[in-house]
Amino acid sequence: MGLHSPFFAISPYVSIILYSDASTTDTLGKNTLHPIFITLGNIITWRRNKPDVKQLLAYLPIIKAKDDTQKKSEEHKNIVRRTFHKSLEFLLSPLYNEDNENLSNINLNSNQIEPRSHKNMKLHYKNNTEKNVSIEKDINIYAATVPDKMHHLDLSLFHYQLSFTKALILEQCRKSFIDKMNNRKKNYEESDITRLQESINEWAKLFIKLFEEYSSSKLQFSKLHSWVFHICSSIRKFGTINGYTTETYESLHKDYVKKPYKLTNKKEIEKQIIKIVSILFW
Numbered sequence: 001m002g003l004h005s006p007f008f009a010i011s012p013y014v015s016i017i018l019y020s021d022a023s024t025t026d027t028l029g030k031n032t033l034h035p036i037f038i039t040l041g042n043i044i045t046w047r048r049n050k051p052d053v054k055q056l057l058a059y060l061p062i063i064k065a066k067d068d069t070q071k072k073s074e075e076h077k078n079i080v081r082r083t084f085h086k087s088l089e090f091l092l093s094p095l096y097n098e099d100n101e102n103l104s105n106i107n108l109n110s111n112q113i114e115p116r117s118h119k120n121m122k123l124h125y126k127n128n129t130e131k132n133v134s135i136e137k138d139i140n141i142y143a144a145t146v147p148d149k150m151h152h153l154d155l156s157l158f159h160y161q162l163s164f165t166k167a168l169i170l171e172q173c174r175k176s177f178i179d180k181m182n183n184r185k186k187n188y189e190e191s192d193i194t195r196l197q198e199s200i201n202e203w204a205k206l207f208i209k210l211f212e213e214y215s216s217s218k219l220q221f222s223k224l225h226s227w228v229f230h231i232c233s234s235i236r237k238f239g240t241i242n243g244y245t246t247e248t249y250e251s252l253h254k255d256y257v258k259k260p261y262k263l264t265n266k267k268e269i270e271k272q273i274i275k276i277v278s279i280l281f282w
Contacts, residue, residue: 015041023253025261034060045243142230149245197232
């Protein structure tokens, strides 16, 4: 089971970002490896998006089924889930050893959980009591997650919106209009986000009207929902999403999966790839 976005393990002082996604080793897709990469959330975004700031942590085990029936069975799915979580528990165990006293106490009852506010957080950090309480708030998954540029824009509906719009402008206007479109603003104001939301709403109404009848789910896509209802609020909270991308993680699959695979004799490839990678990069 792969995660197409980074997920986080957070201590009071540093956020650890893990990225996990299975990748095929060959063009035929017969073999698969599941690398997991690690980086630090404290590193400034533009620098963290560079390949050399990410480190291969491990290859997660892949549980294979003998046929489609077994693959769809609840027993097999449970084994896959347990294997994934046990693997993460093992990899992250150094963070939870007895010498580490700075992590929050998760064995709390509801009376010990305090609302997360600037005042409460500042008070506990000042008194060095943050590990004795769990400071939390109601979590909105859209507010807690920064949209991934590659999967949300480059490979999703926005890419086709942009391509279609540019082709339409080029057909009806001069190339100078395309150049003006490409000359994006470095800074934006609230009025720009408001106009963006209005444009998104108009496009979504037309898109749904045209294509809803051809969709078995009636266009109930999570990316479409996020684009229409949550992208502008995300920009307000985190800034433009150009700085948040998993593209560099995907490119690392070439160095840590596909290229080493070509150097093997195609037998017991996991063992060979681990040995090759350890020589080349470690």
